[in-house]
Amino acid sequence: MIVTAQAINFIAALLLLVAFAMLSQRRIRALVNLFAVQGVLLTASTLLTASGTGQTHLYYSAALTLILKVFVLPLILHRLVRRLQLTGDVEMLINTATTMLVGIVLVIVAFNLALPISEFAGTITRGTLGIALACVLLAFLMMITRRKAVAQVIGFLSMENGLFFAATSITYGMPMVVELGIGLDVLVGTFVFGVFFFRIRETFDSLDIHHLERLRER
Amino acid sequence: MPILPFASQFLETLLAVLAAPLLIGWVNQCRAWLQNRSAPGLLQPYRVIRKLFRKESVLAQNASPLFRLTPYVVFGSMILAVSIVPLVATGLPLSPVADVIALVGLLAFARVFMALAAMDVGTAFGSLGARREMLVAALAEPALLMVFFMPSLIAQSTSLTTIVETLAHRPFALYPSLAFAAVAFVMVLLAENARIPIDNPATHLELTMIHEAMILEYSGRHLALMEWAHALKLVIYFTIGIALFLPWGIAEAGNWIAIPLAIVALAVKLAVGGAALAVLESVSVKLRIFRAPEFLATAFLLAVLGMLTHVLLGAGT
Amino acid sequence: MLGIVSFWLALGVLGLSLGRERDGVRLLYPASAIASGLVAWIAGHALFLPPASLVLPLGLPGLPFHLRLDSLSAFFLFVLGLATTGVSLFATGYFRTGATASPGLTFLQYHVFIAAMALVMLADDAYLFMVAWETMAVSSYFLVTSDHRHEAIRGAGFLYLVVAHVGAITLLLCFGVLQGFAGSYAFDAVRGVAIPPVWASVAFALALAGFGAKAGFLPLHAWLPEAHPAAPSPVSALMSGVMLKTAIYGLLRVSLDLLHTPSVAWGVSALGIGLVTALFGVMFAAVQTDMKRLLAYSSIENIGIVLAGIGLAIVFHAYGMHALAALALLAALYHCLNHAIFKSLLFVSTGAVMHATAQRSLGRLGGLIHRMPWVAWTALVGTLSIAGLPPLNGFVSEWLLLQAFLLSPELPNSYLRMLVPVATAALVLAAAFAGYVMVKFFGVVFLGQPREPSLQDAHDADRWQRAGMLFLAAWCVVLGVLPVFALRALDTVTAFLLGTGLGDALSGDWLFVTPATAERASYSPMLFLAVIVGALAAVYLFVRVRYRMRTRRGAAWDCGFPAQTPRMQDTAEGFGQPIKQIFEPFFRIERSMPDPFDTAPRYWSRTEDRLWYGLYLPVGRAVRWLSALVARLQHGRIQWYLIYSFVTLLALLVLIRV
Known part of the structure; x- marks a missing residue:
């Protein structure tokens, strides 16, 4: 039990590490790969929780995570990147160091917010709620600081990862129906985004989101 | 006063000093293989150093005594540093002289002398190298200290001997903070040893060099000492990394039987580490100098984050 | 032991009486240095003695001057004595030529300044404290403006005076609060009463602001980099080295001695302000191009570190963790002592450089190690100390402070635990x-090639200057290599302030500093130095015996670049450039880039403090606006003034009636 908890803590820390790596990463392709790594970590932590607590439905959600977040979504994203010919650096609005500094502040905030909630949780992994919350906030931060729309989608997906992790760590996962629903939503959402990107590019010849500013009403 | 620990200390230091160029040779060999070049011999760094020692030293017209003193100061500091780090055994007589903070201070001491010597002749490249080196150091040094603080918090001590004994001999436990520390440490190691994302040890291209620009004016025996000290520095960083993150197999204080095994373990770890370094260097590209602060700031902030997770998760479990 | 009091007063009088004579004034400086040395010696002994007090029949009726010498004041007197010994020795040589308008007047002001600082540390009632405090401010104002023919120096002096008085007002309010509860201005009475927490916090905040104005805490720092460089170098040394410490002394006196119920919030705010101040100071020091301004900003940094140590000590103290509080406070005090010595050393060395070259801009110096070896090598000791490198003294205090920080996860509050990393x-x-800053300072001033041809004629320091600098450099080494003795002495101060010192932890081996236990952490600068020197000598001998030491002098290599001119070296601007680039948002930078086709291109850039524009100028404008409003009342017509008085009189009468 102790070893499981320690291992989950360790994976939580790695998730945070990956979240920060995403925050400081400039290349889209590396971003997609990091997203896949996040999926792997999530699968591992879900499996560990499942074996540690004997909650069988967690095995299914682990399998779902593995298929969806490690294989399907990264593949779609890679295809998208290739089709849209997005190579090279993504411009960032703020420099890396400042972004990371803000990220650290977010981590502190997240832990402080999570502290009272995790007191009530009876799970073995309650210490990780703060990290899950931090992952959500960091993904949000990443969406804010990027210029290219694809990065925003990855940020959105990684936000969902954070939520999923929070759910497993505090209540041993959501009901199966909800999880399936979310999984499907994410998949469909990615397709919609994909279509959307092509439309954006056709209209503006670029995926730079500041072009969207022109869409407002005068 | 028992003679055995002192003899052991002396031999250990001597061994490290003599074997230091071997590591450089090994890394260079691995790099050559990875890049499909035919590799220079493993002993090439020794040949270079011997050649340099035999040559006469050419000093610039306006080199001050500080310039001539520096190679000796740097080399002396590295000798002290290598005798503080536990290589094959802990609890050696010199280890209480300096803890991890003092060790960082010692490396900084050597570096400041090098930077000052680089500015001494007053050439454009020398001062450029000094400025860049100090900039890299100003960000890498705090990152290194923060990396050290995580095991220090775990072991409740800043003494390397206590840290290593705590980490190596306690029941197995995963420390999330050490993951952050390890990543940050590798980044610092690359930066501080003039390795590829920050500096290229194999170049004399004027505008990109850092370390080479600093020792540009040295020749003969002074250069030999500088190169040797540089090799020692790499050994020091490697052994620090081994002591913090892979301490298993090190001999405890007074356990003389375990020492041969510990030497073998160390050699294997160094060989693997050197090969890993060569791989890492071959797959990454050198950063523009203006990106270097970002790279190092990332290392620093990762280390800060690691310390935070230690404090936070440590409270949770 | 009480002789110290009258002794210092006598010294002040000595300065007064002989200061008028122009001849022989110079020879009085060594006498003054001996006196300072005596002060340090007596204060060093007084550290271990119980507090002694004295009431002088001077001052206001019903409120005579109270004097008291306890461990705290003895320590700061020791700092004062040590620094002034070196500086006064140096001043003998420095004021030899007509550097200032009238040497006699400068001598008088110099001694009034020193005596006032000593009195601040000895005062045991608020009234004498404020008198001494103001004397110190005013005398240092005159010293700052001793070269008053320059407009910039007058401006710096005015700014200094304004901030000093704003600080003094807050201090008055602080003592007012204390007096309100104690019923007396004597510190002894204040010590005896328990002040309600809210008012204690108010008093602490006022003290932090008031002493902060003198010490240069953010955001009350703006005067410091203007005023310290403007003064003659020995005075800059005293202002940076000692006067800032009087503010630290005052803060400690009020927060830990007079108010004996520290709260965590005080500690956290002091810690926060201290760290921000330290980072701010060092960032700005890195981009300076004037060597004395660079040192002044570096003083801001060091004072910030000291304040952070005090803040940490207060936090620990409030939680009742006495050993840790003692450790943090010990680190802060030791840093005070160290800073007093190495900053004095560096300021006097800039004095020697200015004396020899008449230059203070880093862009016009360089290569002085050849012309001024004495100054260069002693300054190197100071540089290494202030850069916090082992085995010198600056490292010891930073090491202790880091140890204190590393022990703080034991704090009971989780929010605080998070802030500590x-x-x-x-x-x-x-x-x-x-x-980084200190490599820039030493490298640009003393190393490389001279950037101006006139530097070839620079002369080294004279005998007195050398003596002063050697004295300070020797203390840097002694305090760095043998810290245990100094720390044992300092422990009496922490024991006095906090009730418990480190005690046993320091009583072990004199070779090793062990703040807690030997397993936890240990550091032995003596062995450290011995091993480095031993290894160095062994390698030198080996190389010498094994290989013949052939050496040839030739032109610099520099990648074979043929035409080397001194202008190709990094300038101070160039050295600060990366810092500017990384921390760009914090500076207010103005640049002018030359046109690519310009045949005589000129590049300039100016880096300024955002706070100056964001905080000081708006306040200045507000004051001007308010005074313009008040000025409307002034017509110059007697009738109107009479009407004002009449209306006031009526209003008062009505008020009394109601």
């Missing part, structure tokens, strides 16, 4: 950048 990171960052 961040605070440690800030401290470490400030310390590392200090190394």
Whole structure:
């Protein structure tokens, strides 16, 4: 039990590490790969929780995570990147160091917010709620600081990862129906985004989101 | 006063000093293989150093005594540093002289002398190298200290001997903070040893060099000492990394039987580490100098984050 | 032991009486230095003695001057004595030529200044404290403006005076609060009463602001980099080295001695302000192009570190963790002592450089190690100390402070525990950048090639100057290599302030500093130095015996670049450039880039403090606006003034009636 908890803590820390790596990463392709790594970590932590607590439905959600977040979504994203010919650096609005500094502040905030909630949780992994919350906030931060729309989608997906992790760590996962629903939503959402990107590019010849500013009403 | 620990200390230091160029040779060999070049011999760094020692030293017209003193100061500091780090055994007589903070201070001491010597002749490249080196150091040094603080918090001590004994001999436990520390440490190691994302040890291209620009004016025996000290520095960083993150197999204080095994373990770890370094260097590209602060700031902030997770998760479990 | 009091007063009088004579004034400085040495010696003994007090029949009726010498004041007197010994020795040589308008007047002001600082530390009632405090401010104002023919120096002096008085007002209010509860201005009475927490916090905040104005805490720092460089170098040394410490002394006196119920919030605010101040100071020091301004900003950094140590000590103290509080306070006090010595050393060395070259801009110096070896090598000791490098003294105090930080996860409050890694990171960052700054300082001034041809004629320091600098440099080494003795002495101060010192932890081996236990942490600068020197000598001998030491002098290599001119070296601007680039948002930078086709291109850039524009100028404008409003009342017509008085009189009468 102790070893499981320690291992989950360790994976939580790695998730945070990956979240920060995403925050400081400039290349889209590396971003997609990091997203896949996040999926792997999530699968591992879900499996560990499942074996540690004997909650069988967690095995299914682990399998779902593995298929969806490690294989399907990264593949779609890679295809998208290739089709849209997005190579090279993504411009960032703020420099890396400042972004990371803000990220650290977010981590502190997240832990402080999570502290009272995790007191009530009876799970073995309650210490990780703060990290899950931090992952959500960091993904949000990443969406804010990027210029290219694809990065925003990855940020959105990684936000969902954070939520999923929070759910497993505090209540041993959501009901199966909800999880399936979310999984499907994410998949469909990615397709919609994909279509959307092509439309954006056709209209503006670029995926730079500041072009969207022109869409407002005068 | 028992003679055995002192003899052991002396031999250990001597061994490290003599074997230091071997590591450089090994890394260079691995790099050559990875890049499909035919590799220079493993002993090439020794040949270079011997050649340099035999040559006469050419000093610039306006080199001050500080310039001539520096190679000796740097080399002396590295000798002290290598005798503080536990290589094959802990609890050696010199280890209480300096803890991890003092060790960082010692490396900084050597570096400041090098930077000052680089500015001494007053050439454009020398001062450029000094400025860049100090900039890299100003960000890498705090990152290194923060990396050290995580095991220090775990072991409740800043003494390397206590840290290593705590980490190596306690029941197995995963420390999330050490993951952050390890990543940050590798980044610092690359930066501080003039390795590829920050500096290229194999170049004399004027505008990109850092370390080479600093020792540009040295020749003969002074250069030999500088190169040797540089090799020692790499050994020091490697052994620090081994002591913090892979301490298993090190001999405890007074356990003389375990020492041969510990030497073998160390050699294997160094060989693997050197090969890993060569791989890492071959797959990454050198950063523009203006990106270097970002790279190092990332290392620093990762280390800060690691310390935070230690404090936070440590409270949770 | 009480002789120290009258002794210092006598010294002040000595300065007064002989200061008018122009001849022989110079020879009085060594006498003054001997006196300072005596002060340090007596104060060093007084550290171990119980507090002694004395009431002088001077001052206001019903409120005579109270004097008291306890461990705290003895320590700061020791700092004062040690620094002034070196500086006065140096001043003998420095004021030899007509550097200032009238040497006699300068001598008088110099001694009034020193005597006032000593009195601040000895005062045991608020009234004498404020009198001494103001005397110190005013005398140093005159010293700052001793070269008053320059407009910039007059401006710096005015700014200094304004901030000093704003600080003095807050201090008056602070003592007012204390008096309100104690019923007396004597510190002894204040010590005896329990002040309600809210008012105690108010008093602490006022003290922090008031002493902060003198010490240069953010955001009350703006005067410091203007005023310290403007003064003659020995005075800059005293202002940076000692006067800032009087503010630290005052803060400690009020927060830990007079108010004996510290709260965590005080500590956290002091810690925060201290760290921000330290980072700010070091960042700005890195981009300076004037060597004395660089040192002044570096003083801001060091004072920030001291304040952070005090803040940490207060936090620990409030939680009842006495050993840790003692450790943090010990680190802060030791840093005070160290800073007094190495900053004095560096300021007097800039004095020697200015004396020899008449230059203070880093862009016009360089290569002085050849012309001024004495100054250069002693300054190197100071540079290494201030950069916090072992085995010198600056490292010891930073090491102790880091140890205190590393022990703080034992704090009971989880929010504080989270702030500690961040605070440690800030401290470490400030310390590392200090190394950058000091390499820039020493490298640009003393190394390389001279940037101006006139530097070839620079002369080395004279005998007195050398003596002063050697004295300070020797203390840097002694305090660095043998810290245990100094720490044992300092422990009496922490025991006095906190009730418990480190005690046993320091009583072990004199070779090793062990703040807690030997397993936890140990550091032995003596062995450290011995091993480095031993290894160095062994390698030197080996190389010498094994290989013949053939050496040839030739032109610099520099990648074979043929035409080398001194202008190709990095300038101070160039050295600060990376810092500007990384921390760009914090500076207010104005640049002018030359046109690519310009045949005589000129590049300039000016880096300024955002706070000056964001805080000081708006306040200045507000004051001007208010005074313009008040000025409307002034017509110059007697009738109107009479009407004002009449209306006031009526209003008062009505008020009394009601």
